[in-house]
Amino acid sequence: xxxxxxxxxxxxxxxxxxxxxxxxxxxxISLRIRKGEFVSIVGPTGCGKSTMLRMVLGxxxxxxxxxxxxxxxxxxxxxxxxxxxxxxxxxDFMNVRDNVMFGLELEHFNMTDNYLRKxxxxxxxxxxxxxxxxxxxxxxxxxxLEHAENxxxxxxxxxxxxxxxxxxxxxxxQILLMDEPLGAxxxxxxxxxxxxxxxxxxxxxxxxLFITHDLEEAIxxxxxxxxxxxxxxxxxxxxxxxxxxxxxxxxxRPTTIKHTKEFNDIMEGIRxxxxxxxxxxxxxxxxIQHEDALCSVRKFEE
Amino acid sequence: xIKNFYRLRTSPGRRISxxxxxxxxxxxxxxxxxxxxxxxxxxxxxxxxxxxxxLWNGFKxxxxxxxxxxxxxxxxxxxxxxxxxSFREAHERDKQAxxxxxxxxxxxxxxxxxxxxxxxxxxxxxxxxxxASGKRILIAMVFIFFGIYVGLFMxxxxxxxxxxxxxxxxxxxxxALAVLPILFIIxxxxxxxxxxxIVIGVAPTVILDTYLKVKEVHDEQIVKGMTMGASxxxxxxxxxxxxxxxxxxxxxxxxxxxVILFLIAGEALAAEAGIGYRIFVVRRYMDMATIFPxxxxxxxxxxxxxxxxxxxxxRQYKWLNK
Numbered sequence: 001x002x003x004x005x006x007x008x009x010x011x012x013x014x015x016x017x018x019x020x021x022x023x024x025x026x027x028x029i030s031l032r033i034r035k036g037e038f039v040s041i042v043g044p045t046g047c048g049k050s051t052m053l054r055m056v057l058g059x060x061x062x063x064x065x066x067x068x069x070x071x072x073x074x075x076x077x078x079x080x081x082x083x084x085x086x087x088x089x090x091x092d093f094m095n096v097r098d099n100v101m102f103g104l105e106l107e108h109f110n111m112t113d114n115y116l117r118k119x120x121x122x123x124x125x126x127x128x129x130x131x132x133x134x135x136x137x138x139x140x141x142x143x144x145l146e147h148a149e150n151x152x153x154x155x156x157x158x159x160x161x162x163x164x165x166x167x168x169x170x171x172x173x174q175i176l177l178m179d180e181p182l183g184a185x186x187x188x189x190x191x192x193x194x195x196x197x198x199x200x201x202x203x204x205x206x207x208x209l210f211i212t213h214d215l216e217e218a219i220x221x222x223x224x225x226x227x228x229x230x231x232x233x234x235x236x237x238x239x240x241x242x243x244x245x246x247x248x249x250x251x252x253r254p255t256t257i258k259h260t261k262e263f264n265d266i267m268e269g270i271r272x273x274x275x276x277x278x279x280x281x282x283x284x285x286x287x288i289q290h291e292d293a294l295c296s297v298r299k300f301e302e
Numbered sequence: 303x304i305k306n307f308y309r310l311r312t313s314p315g316r317r318i319s320x321x322x323x324x325x326x327x328x329x330x331x332x333x334x335x336x337x338x339x340x341x342x343x344x345x346x347x348x349x350x351x352x353x354x355x356x357l358w359n360g361f362k363x364x365x366x367x368x369x370x371x372x373x374x375x376x377x378x379x380x381x382x383x384x385x386x387x388s389f390r391e392a393h394e395r396d397k398q399a400x401x402x403x404x405x406x407x408x409x410x411x412x413x414x415x416x417x418x419x420x421x422x423x424x425x426x427x428x429x430x431x432x433x434a435s436g437k438r439i440l441i442a443m444v445f446i447f448f449g450i451y452v453g454l455f456m457x458x459x460x461x462x463x464x465x466x467x468x469x470x471x472x473x474x475x476x477x478a479l480a481v482l483p484i485l486f487i488i489x490x491x492x493x494x495x496x497x498x499x500i501v502i503g504v505a506p507t508v509i510l511d512t513y514l515k516v517k518e519v520h521d522e523q524i525v526k527g528m529t530m531g532a533s534x535x536x537x538x539x540x541x542x543x544x545x546x547x548x549x550x551x552x553x554x555x556x557x558x559x560x561v562i563l564f565l566i567a568g569e570a571l572a573a574e575a576g577i578g579y580r581i582f583v584v585r586r587y588m589d590m591a592t593i594f595p596x597x598x599x600x601x602x603x604x605x606x607x608x609x610x611x612x613x614x615x616x617r618q619y620k621w622l623n624k
Contacts, residue, residue, distance in 0.1 A: 059525050077528035088522040093544045093621050103530040111535055151621045171530060 007034040008070060010175050010207050011056060014294070016065030017238070018051050024238035025051050029065070030294035031226070031241065033175070036205045038198075038251070040222030042215050044275050047228045047239040049211045053179050056209065057081055069174060079107075082173035086183045089164035090152040096163050097148040101135035103171035138166040141200070158189035162196065169200075175207040182217065191255060194221055198252040215267055215275065220258060222247055224290060229274035233282050242274040242281070244290040349588045360591025364428045364599075392420040427580070428599060434575035438493060438565055442500035443554075446561075449505040450512050450550055457516025458538045470509050478503030479567055486572065496568035503564040504557050511553040515546040548619040555611045562604055 011033040018026040025048040033039055043049050054060040055067050058074045058081065067074040069081070083089070090099050108127060109117065117124040139145045142162040144155075152160055161181050168176055178197075182190045198221060201208055212218050218225055227243035230236075247266075249257060257263055272279055273287055306312060314322065338351040352360065386392040396405075396415035405411040412418060425433075455462045456470070482499055489495035519542050527541045569578030577600050584592040616623060 057525065057529070059521075059528075077525050079529065079531040081529055083526060083529050085522045085526070088520040089526055091523065091526075091541065091545070093619070095621075106527075106531045106536060106540075111533075111539065114540065153621070168529070173529070 007036060009033065009292075010035050010037075010070060011209070012066075012068050013052075013056070014066040014068075016052075016055065016062045016067060018048065018055065018060070019063045019238070026055075026062075027238035027240050029228075029239075029241060032292045032294060033207065033209065034292065035174075035207055038201050038208045038210065038221065038223045039226060040210045040212060040218035040224070040247075041226045041228060042212055042218035042270075042275075043228035043239065044231065044277075045213060047230050049213070049228055050179060052228065053177055053209070053211050056175075057083060057177055079103075079171050080174045082168035082171060082176045084161065084164045084168050084176070084178045084181045086180045090160055090167065092152050095149055095151050096144065096155070097132065097135050097139065099152065099163060100138055100166045100170055101131040103167065104131040104134060107171070134170065135166075138170050139163075141203075142166045142196075156189070157185050158193050161185070161193060165197070165200070169204070169206060173206075175209060178208060178210045180212055181210075182212070182214075190217075195252060195255065197221065202251055215270060216258060219247060219263065219266055219270075220253060220255075223251065225270070227270055227274040231274060231277050231280055232286070233280045240283075240286070241288070241293070243270055243287045244293040245287060246290055349590060352591045352594070356591045357594055360589075361595045364592055364595045365426055367426060386416055386420055389417065389420055392416040428595070431575050431577045431580045431596075432599070432603070434573070434579075435565055435569065435577045438496055438500070438568075438576070439561060441493075442497045442504070442561065442565075445497070445501040446505050446508055446554060446557075449508040450547075450554075453509040453512025453550070454516060454538065454543060454546075456509065457513040458542055463513075466509075467513070470506050470513075473502070474506035474510055476502070478564060482567065482571065491572040496565070496573070499568045500561055500564040504560050507557055507560070508550070508554055512546065512550045515549050516542055519545055548615050548622050551611070551615050555608055555615070558604060558608060558611075562600065566600075 009032045011031070013029055013031040016026060016029045017024065029052065041049055041052070051060065055062050056074065058067075058077045061067075061075070074081075077083070091102065094102065105114075108131075109124070113124065117128075136145055136148065139148055142165060144159055144162055144166070147155060147159065147163075152163070155163065164181070165176075181197075182193050185193060194217060197208075197210075200206070210218070210221055212221075223246070225243070225245050225247055226241055228239045229242045230239045232240065232242055245266075269287075273281060273285075306314070334351070335354070338353050341348045341351050342353055386395060392415070396411050396417050399405060399415065400408070400411050405414065452466065452470075456466045457463065478499055481502065482495075485495040485498050485502075489498060523541060523545070524537055527537045532541060565576070566578030566581070569576035570582040573579035577596055581593055581596050
């Protein structure tokens with residue numbers, strides 16, 4: 001396995017600003033993410049986590065600054081960035097297998113093929129079988145092969161999210177974006193899903209950008225933690241990255257780690273530094289330790 | 303029992319449900335019967351509320367009594383044919399001919415006999431009218447279904463929306479019946495005006511409903527499609543369209559009543575055949591014994607079409623049965 005420092009950057013944001021109707025939401029965000037990283041982004045409500053994700057996704061363009069993948073600017077959502085939303089990731093009108101193989105079908109069958117395969121199905125059977133096999137392989141990975149024929153409404157919340165992950169991963173995106181994917185799940189399912197996503201990441205080394213509002217989840221899941229917050233001195237002008245650190249423990253992590261003193265210390269520190277509106281820090285006090293950090297380091301040096 | 307009517311969150315059994323749902327029908331029949339008996343006691347010639355027997359005869363007349371279609375020669379003269387007056391008469395003729403040895407076997411008798419000829423050229427009044435009305439509805443439905451695509455484009459593509467939305471919204475507000483005279487002036491008394499009336503009356507609702515359904519599709523689904531590599535037309539036809547189509551078909555189904563309403567309105571004004579036409583023609587003679595079977599027939603047809611359409615939708619789109 002190549003060393004971490006030798007890996008290419010998959011995603012880069014340079015001095016990104018975003019504003020709506022004159023109100024700044026994101027203030028000078030710069031960020032680099034290397035291949036194979038599992039980056040958690042956490043922040044208080046309204047700090048612009050989802051705005052940032054939409055920019056990375058390409059469904060929004062920054063007011064200023066650059067959002068880029070390896071060799072191209074991000075202009076619109078495309079196959080290079082997969083996404084798992086909190087809700088509505090799956091298409092209700094397709095069964096589980098069709099949902100998972102839909103990405104492959106879109107890649108290989110254009111509109112004409114799609115109509116033709118209803119009229120002359122035997123011409124497309126070979127390819128379809130191949131997609132089916134691949135979809136089943138992914139469904140097996142997420143442990144839902146026996147639900148392949150079911151429709152999304154017949155699955156539980158956790159199962160639906162697992163299908164959504166398989167659906168996003170089958171097209172092999174360069175980075176998988178997750179927008180609070182576990183936000184709507186109950187505590188038990190949530191914990192099981194945290195372990196499941198970690199294990200999957202361990203097997204596939206898929207680069208993941210994981211957005212959550214739950215600090216404990218963010219620390220537990222990621223290899224790197226970024227805190228986005230509007231709670232800093234003179235911070236009426238949008239959110240900044242106030243913390244960018246490496247999470248020390250190897251993955252997969254046992255859930256018991258959440259009860260250790262070290263874990264709780266990190267959590268307390270972050271809460272104090274970025275998530276508590278009663279403690280406003282100066283820009284110089286931001287905790288930017290990660291070697292790939294950009295924006296806030298620059299500010300720090302100033 | 304009475305207490306149950308005040309109870310929330312209760313579920314009546316199957317037999318009770320059936321009895322309860324029959325109550326109002328039975329009350330209506332009883333009221334009708336009483337009124338009919340009373341009126342006929344006063345005036346035995348009463349036409350307004352026919353008795354059961356008169357109604358039954360009316361049903362028989364409209365459904366089973368066959369009217370032979372007249373055929374014309376090049377000079378416009380009626381071609382006299384010697385078709386039998388009823389199916390039974392035709393069959394009797396065939397049997398006689400068979401006995402006389404005109405046909406080699408029964409199959410030949412059926413193939414070339416009077417009975418088959420009778421079925422070919424003779425139709426009951428109700429069937430003639432149903433066919434004429436059905437044809438108008440079918441043609442109008444083609445245009446209404448085309449409206450689904452207009453709504454789809456309007457909802458999906460903002461530029462198409464800007465061009466079409468206000469126009470359709472305005473068109474939707476025009477009472478279709480108010481433009482009926484204009485349609486007859488423009489298109490004449492033929493089929494076009496009647497079909498145009500149905501389309502103008504119903505299509506804007508279907509277009510606007512489709513438009514709203516497209517707008518209801520979550521943005522996440524569209525973005526998701528894009529991340530899976532779907533092109534713009536693929537998003538419209540492979541992601542949005544399959545999601546909304548069952549709901550839109552439901553709207554078309556619910557608008558079937560309006561379709562029939564406009565059909566009857568159009569036919570009432572000018573037609574040569576049709577269910578609405580017949581009802582309004584016999585109204586002049588206060589022929590309630592014919593009007594009733596027609597009303598029952600069209601209601602039944604609407605009910606059957608609605609039920610068939612509904613069950614087709616739920617079978618075709620299993621994912622809807624949440």
